[in-house]
Amino acid sequence: MANHLFLPLVVPLISAALSVLLGRWRFVTRSITLAAALFNLGYSGWLLWLVSSTGRQVTQASAWAAPFGITLLADVMSAVMLFLAALLxxxxxxxxxxxxxxxxxxxxxYPLLLLLLLGVSGAFLTGDLFNLYVWFEVLLISSFGLVTLGSSRAQLTGGLKYVVLNLMGSTMFLIGSGLIYGLAGTLNMAHIGERLITQSEPGLTTVIATLFLFAFGSKAALAPLFFxxxxxxxxxxxxxSAIFSALxxxxxxxxxxxxFGTVLPGELVRLAPLILxxxxxxxxxxxxxxxxxxxIRRVLSFTIISEIGFVAMGLGFASAAGLAAGLLFTAxxxxxxxxxxxxxxAAERVSGTGDMRRMGGLARREPALATLWFLGMVALAGIPPMSGFFGKLALLQAGVSQGHYLISGLAVLVSLFIFLAILKIWHEVFWKKPVEDxxxxxxxxxxxxxxGALLVILSVVIGISAGPVAELSTQxxxxxxxxPGYIEATCGPAGCDAVTSRLIK
Amino acid sequence: MILILAITIGCLFAGGFYLLLRRSLVKLILGLILLSHGVNLLIFTMGDGVRRGAPPIVDKNGVAPFNVADPVVQALILTAIVISFGLTAFILTLAYRANQVTGSDDLDTMQGEG
Incomplete structure (x- = not known):
């Protein structure tokens, strides 16, 4: 039992409550928020070390044996995502x-930020499908608050679209979880995986998997659900915007x-062409x-969508190498x-606008900002020694070695265009002569x-230490x-059905 | 029983999606509410009580008790109801604010700029 897995959930929750109660004192609220994020950062760094050296960490809520209770499970993917979420x-x-x-x-x-961290951390740690739905709602409702907090016209209309389309995605997720409970009789992910290997209705599983693809695809901004x-x-x-793009x-x-990787691997193989x-x-x-x-921020938002395509491509390869590369690229x-x-x-702040046509000349006026932007741009384009190179290299290696030449070629082409889009920002905002006085x-x-500097440096560090990072992502x-390993970690070596049949004669 | 439920769920989904495709914001929200009711009923039909006549409960001797409904789906529906209640309250407030700011209920004319 690794009961410490509750800490990254309990600490943000209590801190959020405290910072609401003590909201009158700005300094107190700020310190509590910073301390909670720092705690989650330190904890998840330790958890990442623990998981990568000793294997999966599991705990059962209220000590109800899996598959009856709610399982919290951290494997390397959860720990990496938890760490990155806390860091960002x-x-x-x-x-x-x-x-x-x-x-x-x-x-x-600040309380909304902490609740967002709570929801995201819960989603990364849970081993129960319905619990995943609940964490999604926790993080969604905090994000709804954050996106509409200013109540400007653009925020309200943009926020409405965001809320409605995300609610549609959640509804599909709920339908899928309901159907999978009817099919497998359980909601524990390990147990679902175990039961669906040997069930007799493959068509139904595909329907459910497609619903999940819709639900998660709309959250991940997969075409055609990214509007x-x-x-x-x-x-x-x-x-x-930054924390949204991060999380x-x-x-x-x-x-x-x-x-798709752990619970429904059979469906991943079946739906791989569609995902690709x-x-x-x-x-x-x-x-x-x-x-x-x-x-400027609209361009960045659209490049997020484009890069989600790369991540989906890693999933569509339906292999350990593809998933590892996709994960590396996501990080x-x-x-x-x-x-x-x-x-x-920062650039919008000094220019007073986000419209690139009215910006310019920042390379001369703010050389530090321009240098950092240049490095970030190079990292995004995937030029060594920055982190983007190794993520894309791993993706293309996985694609070519499995014979997916068409999509790999498309990925190279799209990479060039992403670079072009970011280069346009460089030219318009930093390089060209200022338009106005x-x-x-x-x-x-x-x-x-x-x-920003901290994260750009981290990107360089990942690029330089690409060996260990790639090993971690392969793991x-x-x-x-x-x-099978996931089932063993959750329910023990005999599997989840052994636990239930011990109780039912 | 299952046939009646299936027809009801189908009607709720059809009505929900029809309203979602309308241009009026209020109708869109009503559509979302109908859809969430449809999903709740759908989860209800997935309970073992309705489908197989036996809930996943055993007493301490390992025997299934008589005349007991599936508690898991009820817990799921209760959670889903609470969540959709909160979200509906939020989106109604948001729609009200958006209506105040833009002076419109029509999704086509309700643009960010201008």
Whole structure:
């Protein structure tokens, strides 16, 4: 029993409650929030070390034996995602402390961030399908709060689309969980996996798997379900855009990898062509959208969609190598995209606008910002020694070695266009001569660059230490597909049905 | 019983999706509410009490008790009801605020800019 798995859930929850109660004292709220994020960061770093060296960590809620109670389970994928979520939340909180307007802080901005962290951490740790639904709702309702907190016209209309499309996704998830309970008679993921290997209705399982693909695909912004993302991401303050780009779609990606990789591996093989096709479509549509936009954070939002296509491609390869590469790419993308959103926020701050046509000249005025942006851009494009190179290399290696030449070629082509889209930002915002007179515009406080700089440095570190990182991701990829190991960790060596039949004579 | 439930669920889903496709925001929200009711009933039909006549409960001797309904689906539905209640309250508030700011109930004219 690894009861410490409850800590990353309990600490943000209590801290959120405390910071609501003590909301009158700004300093107290800020310190509590920062301390909670720091705790989660330290804990998940330790958990990652523990899981990668000693294997899966499991605990059962209230000591109800699995599959009867709710299982919390951390494997390498969960631990990596938990660590990245805590790290990016920590950076976002620092960035918010430096940039957020006081009205936001008044309306429970920090408690909402903590509840978002709670929901995301719960989703990464749970071993129960219905519990995963509940965590999705926890993180969604906090994100609804964050996306509409400013109540501007764009935020309200963008937020409505975000809420409605996410509720549709959740409804599909709920239908799928209900049907799978009817089919397998259980909601524990390990138990579902165990029972569905030998069940007699393969058609029904495929229907349910397709519902899950719809549900998680709409959360992950897979084509054709991504329309909520560019509407809602650019409208809130940059700190919120950054944490959304870091976490929201990645929870969908995690759920896709967990449910299709671990619980329904048979369906993954069956639906792989569909997933590959949707991945290819997502890549192309996302990058085409990015090329046509003129607002800096809108371009970034569309490139998120395009990169989700790469991650879906890793899943569609339906192999340990593909999943490992997809996971490596996800980690890279979370770090670099969040950094770019931080830097875009800083650029908007000094220019007073996010419209690239009216920006310019920042390379001369803010050389530190420009340097960081350049490094982030290079990382995103996948030029060595930054992290993006190794993520894409692993994906292409997996694709070519399994004979998926068409989609791999498409991925290379789309990569070039993503670079073009980001290069457009570089040219418009940093390189070209300023359009308007900029002598009255504010200078950037150097402290704002710290969170972004931290993440860009991390991207370089990942690129340089690519060997160990790739080993970790290979371990994670193998573990995702290891259903027998997952069942053993949850229910014991004899499996979940052995536990239930011991009780029923 | 299962046939009546199936027809009811089908009607709820059909009505829900029809309303979701309307341009009016209020109708869209009503559609979401209908859909969530449909899902709740669908989960209900997945209970072993309805489908196989025996719930997944045993007494301490390992014998299934008589005349007991499946508690798992009830727990699931209860959770889903609470969640959809909260979300409905939120989205109604959001729609009200959006209506105040944009002065429109029509999703086509309700754009971010302008």
């Amino acid at each position: 939340m920590f950076c976002t909180i620092i960035y918010s402390l430096l940039t957020m307007e006081p009205e936001y802080e008044q309306f429970f901005y 909520w993302l560019p509407e809602s991401y650019p409208t809130p303050p940059p700190a919120v 929201m779609t990645k929870v969908g990606v995690y759920a896709l990898y967990r449910v 096709a949707l991945g290819g479509l997502t890549m192309v549509l996302g990058v085409l959208g990015a090329l046509t936009q003129t607002e 890279h993308m979370m770090i670099v995209k969040t950094a770019l959103f931080f830097l875009a926020g 900029q002598s009255q515009m504010p200078r950037l406080a150097p402290a704002i660059l710290i969170p 994670a990829g193998t573990q995702i597909l290891d259903l």
